[in-house]
Amino acid sequence: DGGITQSPKYLFRKEGQNVTLSCEQNLNHDAMYWYRQDPGQGLRLIYYSQIVNDFQKGDIAEGYSVSREKKESFPLTVTSAQKNPTAFYLCASSSYGQGSYEQYFGPGTRLTVT
Amino acid sequence: AQSVTQLGSHVSVSEGALVLLRCNYSSSVPPYLFWYVQYPNQGLQLLLKYTSAATLVKGINGFEAEFKKSETSFHLTKPSAHMSDAAEYFCAVSPNTGTASKLTFGTGTRLQVTL
Numbered sequence: 001d002g003g004i005t006q007s008p009k010y011l012f013r014k015e016g017q018n019v020t021l022s023c024e025q026n027l028n029h030d031a032m033y034w035y036r037q038d039p040g041q042g043l044r045l046i047y048y049s050q051i052v053n054d055f056q057k058g059d060i061a062e063g064y065s066v067s068r069e070k071k072e073s074f075p076l077t078v079t080s081a082q083k084n085p086t087a088f089y090l091c092a093s094s095s096y097g098q099g100s101y102e103q104y105f106g107p108g109t110r111l112t113v114t
Numbered sequence: 115a116q117s118v119t120q121l122g123s124h125v126s127v128s129e130g131a132l133v134l135l136r137c138n139y140s141s142s143v144p145p146y147l148f149w150y151v152q153y154p155n156q157g158l159q160l161l162l163k164y165t166s167a168a169t170l171v172k173g174i175n176g177f178e179a180e181f182k183k184s185e186t187s188f189h190l191t192k193p194s195a196h197m198s199d200a201a202e203y204f205c206a207v208s209p210n211t212g213t214a215s216k217l218t219f220g221t222g223t224r225l226q227v228t229l
Binding site: 004006033035040041042043044045048058088090092102103104105106107108110 | 148156163204219221
């Protein structure tokens with residue numbers, strides 16, 4: 001089955017540690033995205049990538065970093081510089097080009113930092 | 115810049131009643147519009163999308179939405195609510211120019227369905 005996998009489902013870290021969230025897709029999509037979800041705030045875009053080896057900052061990129069070395073993978077690192085890292089993180093992918101391409105979402109990773 | 119506003123962070127309906135979730139967009143040109151549903155601790159699932167082909171869009175699970183340019187609205191409706199419809203619903207917008215596929219999401223509406 002084609003889809004997006006995120007691992008792990010739940011992640012716990014101590015303050016001051018970097019942590020990397022995994023996102024893999026087998027939909028052959030060019031574009032991938034990372035969102036952060038907090039209660040009552042909807043989804044906010046952290047980073048997105050429209051092609052391998054290229055990515056752009058979203059609305060809330062500070063304290064996060066990404067890489068896109070393979071089309072299928074778009075890992076997100078939450079660094080110790082992120083002031084409030086506890087949140088639900090969602091990865092998505094879509095086709096890219098002219099047209100209205102909906103995004104497909106993974107199941108999410110809930111990160112708790114104490 | 116585009117934006118969407120979802121009126122009502124919580125909506126409660128009785129099972130069998132009409133579901134109406136409101137979404138208004140702000141855009142200089144008619145955008146692409148989407149409705150997504152999210153069940154607790156899960157990712158988002160696409161319900162339907164508007165791409166200018168037809169103003170009344172039918173989606174999955176009996177939902178539909180109507181694009182009204184004069185009102186800059188894209189409200190989501192379902193004639194008869196079911197208990198399984200209880201979830202959070204997000205409206206999203208993307209530009210229909212160029213190759214951009216970035217989405218801007220509303221803050222969501224939590225739908226409660228009561229017996």
